[in-house]
Amino acid sequence: MISTLDSDPGLTFPVLIGDIGGTNARFAVLENETAEPKHYEIARTADHKTIDDAIRAVVIAAGGRPKSALLAVAGPVDGDEIDLTNAPWVIKPRQMLASLDLREVVVLNDFEAQALAVSALPPSVHHAIGGGHVHETASRVVLGPGTGLGVAGLVKVRDIWVPVAGEGGHVDLGPRTARDQAIWPHLETIEGRVSGEQVLCGRGLVNLYRAICAADGVMPILSEPAEVSGAASTAANAQAVEAVRLFTLYVGRYAGDLALIFMARGGVYIGGGIFQRLIPILDVGAIRAEFENKAPHTDLMRQVPLFVVTASLAALTGLAAYARAPRRYGIETAERRWMA
Numbered sequence: 001m002i003s004t005l006d007s008d009p010g011l012t013f014p015v016l017i018g019d020i021g022g023t024n025a026r027f028a029v030l031e032n033e034t035a036e037p038k039h040y041e042i043a044r045t046a047d048h049k050t051i052d053d054a055i056r057a058v059v060i061a062a063g064g065r066p067k068s069a070l071l072a073v074a075g076p077v078d079g080d081e082i083d084l085t086n087a088p089w090v091i092k093p094r095q096m097l098a099s100l101d102l103r104e105v106v107v108l109n110d111f112e113a114q115a116l117a118v119s120a121l122p123p124s125v126h127h128a129i130g131g132g133h134v135h136e137t138a139s140r141v142v143l144g145p146g147t148g149l150g151v152a153g154l155v156k157v158r159d160i161w162v163p164v165a166g167e168g169g170h171v172d173l174g175p176r177t178a179r180d181q182a183i184w185p186h187l188e189t190i191e192g193r194v195s196g197e198q199v200l201c202g203r204g205l206v207n208l209y210r211a212i213c214a215a216d217g218v219m220p221i222l223s224e225p226a227e228v229s230g231a232a233s234t235a236a237n238a239q240a241v242e243a244v245r246l247f248t249l250y251v252g253r254y255a256g257d258l259a260l261i262f263m264a265r266g267g268v269y270i271g272g273g274i275f276q277r278l279i280p281i282l283d284v285g286a287i288r289a290e291f292e293n294k295a296p297h298t299d300l301m302r303q304v305p306l307f308v309v310t311a312s313l314a315a316l317t318g319l320a321a322y323a324r325a326p327r328r329y330g331i332e333t334a335e336r337r338w339m340a
């Protein structure tokens with residue numbers, strides 16, 4: 001059960017890699033260190049009773065024969081039964097070893113996997129927001145507005161990348177401009193607090209839209225995040241237009257805060273499903289201005305690159321990078337590795 005940075009035993013090939021989200025589970029199998037991952041059909045978590053059933057239906061039925069599994073899950077990995085934050089599955093690694101005939105199961109946090117991806121993805125899958133320059137050996141940070149708001153840093157220590165996945169989505173988010181001050185009292189809070197995740201995720205976009213409606217004294221008519229972004233892209237609804245604009249500016253502002261915390265001269269990477277969908281309507285100059293507006297460190301911030309990650313399978317790329325070369329990464333798996 002013990003794995004240290006120096007003696008990480010790695011995983012037995014073929015390795016099943018899986019990104020288990022709230023709505024979808026994405027699987028691939030890596031035959032060996034050098035092979036490209038073979039991807040399988042995306043499984044909807046609602047369509048399968050357990051993750052074991054989903055793996056049998058999607059991977060094994062299609063000829064995949066994994067000997068180990070490396071999973072990234074949205075939820076805390078603390079014990080033999082892992083609850084997913086936004087899905088009905090409970091992952092039971094011990095049971096998986098037996099029912100799927102695996103030698104090892106390793107479970108990571110989904111934002112650790114996103115951080116791994118940021119170490120491995122080529123620049124061609126990133127959409128730059130403004131200038132700056134990637135310092136190859138400097139720290140990076142990834143944030144992902146999606147069902148929730150995930151955050152992880154990626155710190156380089158000599159030749160090893162160390163993902164630092166915390167709960168950065170739950171820090172306080174404050175108003176800055178006069179318009180922010182008018183909107184803030186109308187935001188739905190969590191126990192009296194406006195945290196990042198109250199605004200910078202799918203339901204947060206709806207929260208922001210509703211708060212803008214309240215500030216303007218109009219009845220909200222939209223209730224889903226995609227409805228708000230849809231109405232914004234056709235300019236059909238003034239409050240939706242402002243909600244999406246402010247959402248993207250606040251993401252820029254918050255991304256700048258994360259850059260300061262991690263001194264992320266290696267870049268700030270915006271993942272998750274929402275921002276990449278908004279690329280056609282982003283006001284790049286305004287987002288960049290929010291990102292850089294960090295007196296007394298505006299000059300420093302001008303040099304830090306900001307990207308939108310456009311690869312939809314980024315987490316799987318990160319898991320594959322780790323499965324191929326675990327010793328390149330400072331990931332402690334002692335409490336998160338189950339062996340047959």
Ligand SMILES: Nc1ncnc2c1ncn2[C@@H]1O[C@H](COP(=O)(O)OP(=O)(O)OP(=O)(O)O)[C@@H](O)[C@H]1O
Nearest residue numbers: 021022023024146147202203225226229272273277
């Ligand atoms: N066009 C859109 N505009 C704005 N928000 C959207 C849009 N489509 C989906 N969303 C919202 O994005 C969130 C899902 O984000 P994301 O695609 O990153 O999923 P996730 O958290 O990774 O989970 P999963 O992988 O299971 O989908 C949901 O809140 C959803 O309502």
